Amino acid sequence: MYAALSIVSFFVLLLLTVPVAISLGFGAIIPAWFGAPTNTGQSIRTIVTAIDSFPFLAVPLFMMAGDLMTRGGLAKRLFSFADALLGRLNGGLAISTVMACMLFGAISGSSPATVAAIGAMAIPLLLNQGYDLRFASVLVTTAGTLGVIVPPSIPMIIYGMSANVSVSALFLGGILPAATIALLLMGYAFWYGTKNKDRITTTAGQTSILKAFRSSFWALLAPVIVLGGIYSGIFTPTEAAAIAVGYSVFVSMVIFRELTFRGLVESVAQTSLTIAPILIIAGTGAAIGRTLNLLGVPGMLGDLVGGNVSDALMLLLVVNVILLVVGMVMETIAAIIVLTPILLPLVTQYQIDPIHFGLIMTVNLAIGFVSPPVGANLYIASGLTGLSVVRICQGLLVPFALLLLGLAIITYVPGLTLGLPALLN
Amino acid sequence: ADYTMIMAHGLSDRAHPLYKAFEKIETDIEERSEGRIDVVDQGGGALGGDREVMESLMLGDIQFAPLGTSGAVQFIPEFAVFDIPYVLPTDPAVLKPLLNDSDLSEQLTSVLADRGIMFGGILDGGFRNLTTSGTEVHTPADIADNGLRIRVQENPVHIAIWRDLGAAPTPIAFPELYGALQQGVVDGQENPYGHILSQRFYEVQDYLINTQHIFLANINLINQEWFEGLPEDLQTIVSDVLAESVDYQWDLQAEAEGDMREQLAEHLTIIDLTDEEIAQFRDQTSGIIDMARERAGDETVDALLSATDSAQ
Amino acid sequence: MKALLFLERYFERIILTASLSVMAVVLLAQVFMRYFMRSPFVWSEELARYILVWAAILGVSLAVRERRHISVDFLPVVMGPRVTGFFSVIAHLGVLAFSVILVWESLPLIERLKMIGQTSPALNLPMWMVYLAVPVGFGLTALRTLQALWMDFRGHPEKPHPEVSS
Numbered sequence A: 001m002y003a004a005l006s007i008v009s010f011f012v013l014l015l016l017t018v019p020v021a022i023s024l025g026f027g028a029i030i031p032a033w034f035g036a037p038t039n040t041g042q043s044i045r046t047i048v049t050a051i052d053s054f055p056f057l058a059v060p061l062f063m064m065a066g067d068l069m070t071r072g073g074l075a076k077r078l079f080s081f082a083d084a085l086l087g088r089l090n091g092g093l094a095i096s097t098v099m100a101c102m103l104f105g106a107i108s109g110s111s112p113a114t115v116a117a118i119g120a121m122a123i124p125l126l127l128n129q130g131y132d133l134r135f136a137s138v139l140v141t142t143a144g145t146l147g148v149i150v151p152p153s154i155p156m157i158i159y160g161m162s163a164n165v166s167v168s169a170l171f172l173g174g175i176l177p178a179a180t181i182a183l184l185l186m187g188y189a190f191w192y193g194t195k196n197k198d199r200i201t202t203t204a205g206q207t208s209i210l211k212a213f214r215s216s217f218w219a220l221l222a223p224v225i226v227l228g229g230i231y232s233g234i235f236t237p238t239e240a241a242a243i244a245v246g247y248s249v250f251v252s253m254v255i256f257r258e259l260t261f262r263g264l265v266e267s268v269a270q271t272s273l274t275i276a277p278i279l280i281i282a283g284t285g286a287a288i289g290r291t292l293n294l295l296g297v298p299g300m301l302g303d304l305v306g307g308n309v310s311d312a313l314m315l316l317l318v319v320n321v322i323l324l325v326v327g328m329v330m331e332t333i334a335a336i337i338v339l340t341p342i343l344l345p346l347v348t349q350y351q352i353d354p355i356h357f358g359l360i361m362t363v364n365l366a367i368g369f370v371s372p373p374v375g376a377n378l379y380i381a382s383g384l385t386g387l388s389v390v391r392i393c394q395g396l397l398v399p400f401a402l403l404l405l406g407l408a409i410i411t412y413v414p415g416l417t418l419g420l421p422a423l424l425n
Numbered sequence B: 001a002d003y004t005m006i007m008a009h010g011l012s013d014r015a016h017p018l019y020k021a022f023e024k025i026e027t028d029i030e031e032r033s034e035g036r037i038d039v040v041d042q043g044g045g046a047l048g049g050d051r052e053v054m055e056s057l058m059l060g061d062i063q064f065a066p067l068g069t070s071g072a073v074q075f076i077p078e079f080a081v082f083d084i085p086y087v088l089p090t091d092p093a094v095l096k097p098l099l100n101d102s103d104l105s106e107q108l109t110s111v112l113a114d115r116g117i118m119f120g121g122i123l124d125g126g127f128r129n130l131t132t133s134g135t136e137v138h139t140p141a142d143i144a145d146n147g148l149r150i151r152v153q154e155n156p157v158h159i160a161i162w163r164d165l166g167a168a169p170t171p172i173a174f175p176e177l178y179g180a181l182q183q184g185v186v187d188g189q190e191n192p193y194g195h196i197l198s199q200r201f202y203e204v205q206d207y208l209i210n211t212q213h214i215f216l217a218n219i220n221l222i223n224q225e226w227f228e229g230l231p232e233d234l235q236t237i238v239s240d241v242l243a244e245s246v247d248y249q250w251d252l253q254a255e256a257e258g259d260m261r262e263q264l265a266e267h268l269t270i271i272d273l274t275d276e277e278i279a280q281f282r283d284q285t286s287g288i289i290d291m292a293r294e295r296a297g298d299e300t301v302d303a304l305l306s307a308t309d310s311a312q
Numbered sequence C: 001m002k003a004l005l006f007l008e009r010y011f012e013r014i015i016l017t018a019s020l021s022v023m024a025v026v027l028l029a030q031v032f033m034r035y036f037m038r039s040p041f042v043w044s045e046e047l048a049r050y051i052l053v054w055a056a057i058l059g060v061s062l063a064v065r066e067r068r069h070i071s072v073d074f075l076p077v078v079m080g081p082r083v084t085g086f087f088s089v090i091a092h093l094g095v096l097a098f099s100v101i102l103v104w105e106s107l108p109l110i111e112r113l114k115m116i117g118q119t120s121p122a123l124n125l126p127m128w129m130v131y132l133a134v135p136v137g138f139g140l141t142a143l144r145t146l147q148a149l150w151m152d153f154r155g156h157p158e159k160p161h162p163e164v165s166s
């Protein structure tokens, strides 16, 4: 009952527009007021201890890297390269946008940062070539999920930390799932481009692939350095976030000369605004997770599911539905921190690999970025296009269905996730 | 239930001899108290890492923590005695009474009581051994010549040990350790057999060197205030069960040691060191005892030395 | 006076900006020392983590100052613009209450943590100094929330807007 009290107070406060971080915090401490065997001191300690963790440092640093890549001209070059490569196809610019999100995602660990960076460049160009405003908004909203599905990825780091599994194995495991999602979205772009062939112009072919490659070389090198550095043992996945920052600063200041020292300071100051409401969510999210844990929720859930679910396939379906619902209303980091300790013991009982489950969780919560009401990508795309969130959602049906299809493939084909890590072991 | 005893620890591998002992403690206390004490197992770090668990124990938020001493040494500096390399005998038959019924255990009991904690016996976590990728190690020179980066806990004495052995001691967060070994961010790590198995470090390491440099003392810690609040009959039950858990776990660990070694041998090249080689390790780290004295205090270190003397 | 106004505007922001810079530099140096110099730092990780704790908690205050907290505006959207002000007050009171509770509860906790007397392994820092971020950060948040409420009542509320997250 205390657990229900915790969850209900969280949702009521959330509905009353109390910030997510604070609602989570109340959910953690309220049961103790009514005699639950928890206490506020413990919640306070959990807030601090959850943030006091090395992998969590990747969160602010990847945000910073995203902002620097946009200001310093790396994002722009990744996009031009993608366009030179794929722009000739039907729906070429839209396909290039998906690819640019993938390239950007191979350096950045953040989904909204990907929408902001690629969207800001792609949307005006898409409109220019006759793409519909709503299509453009929907495209960047959904393709932005590649920011966290392509490694490196903040959700994977947070999951690795919560589940005590290797983050680099998760990163390896994420490569084929990311390719699957990217192909599905590219297919959607191609279909749209073919359907509207008469309306859409193309400017591709103006730059040769070789020329585009040369001018975007240093930007393309970034993912090689970030992922290569992790896999060759130069740095850990967490440290990769700092490397992404360092490399972006170096390339934009020294090679492209598009970032001044003043711009650098502005970028860091901007990042501090961006992270201000986010970091604490991990703390209060962990606190409510701890409270639910002490109130026996994992056990209850285990009994509930254990009594009704017979096999792993069924369990994964149930877990996916839970995650999708949670992803709708809850911020990603908090969702991972709260749900991992609750769900992981359950899925491992059914012999589901923790790495596979980590990818299911990541892709699922990445979809949460595009699902209302709490979907950061939606709000950013809305800010970029001026189209209301509701109007964007109306166009979301097909790509959203494709994301779900991708999720289903990733869920029920474990080899897609586990093949690469196994191969390289 | 009239009383709740939250038991918090970091293990999640139920096959581990330590975890089996924790489970026995849980069932025995619940059965013998006829349900008057409800033991809640919060394993797998569900209530946080060792630091947080220790803090919770001292604040009274949890009642029982069977923890490795190195995770608690920032609270109980006297635990630094367990970080002195090559001072404890490796024979369990000698070691068990030395740790549980000697000048040392008496000293620990009083040190802990001063801080509101009841000493509930020491379980056998095994000796720490070195594993490496690629480098065969027989002597400290093999470590120094290759400048091996060895992952250590953030523990100043452990860091000093590996510096003395010529390594580059590298603190890496535990969740990142498997990946760090796999990718070669560090060249090796040091843990007992049980951890190497349950964390699957054998998948990403080539050599296991039986350096046996430090013993992982897993110590049963009970919040004193809670214990004293129990009626006398329940106090007796808790004390009895804990005392029995010590015997049970040491036997289990002794049995498991051979099995674990066999399992590890399937994946790793196991290197046993000769007495001369061990002596080199001991000589190289002979300065550590002074550092431990500074931290743990003379009284506790002398209690350890007197206990080892009488055990000879 | 000018200095005070400057601090009012930028205090938390300057601390967060400086914290971010230090974290990035420390981690870059950590990689450099371990990989290129083969002489790893033992204190860098701990330092970066403790800075992160302080930055995260001071960030709550900054988010109030800049009206950037993430919240669900489902009801205000459904119920129309007339109720926006009402919900804004509710949200602020929620933040205020939580902050006051946390300050109130964390002070005795820190006293007890001081008595337990643990220190951090690498920097040998008393751990209560890390926990001190809670009363300081949430104390500041309470003040910032009162400020925001006062500004709402004076009648120039800036519209809160949803923010980028991970």
Ligand code: NA
Pocket (backbone or CB within 6 Å): A104, A105, A106, A107, A108, A109, A110, A146, A147, A148, A149, A150, A151, A152, A153
């Ligand atoms: Na990414």
Ligand code: NA
Pocket (backbone or CB within 6 Å): A327, A328, A329, A330, A367, A368, A369, A370, A371, A372, A373, A374, A375, A376
């Ligand atoms: Na959502």
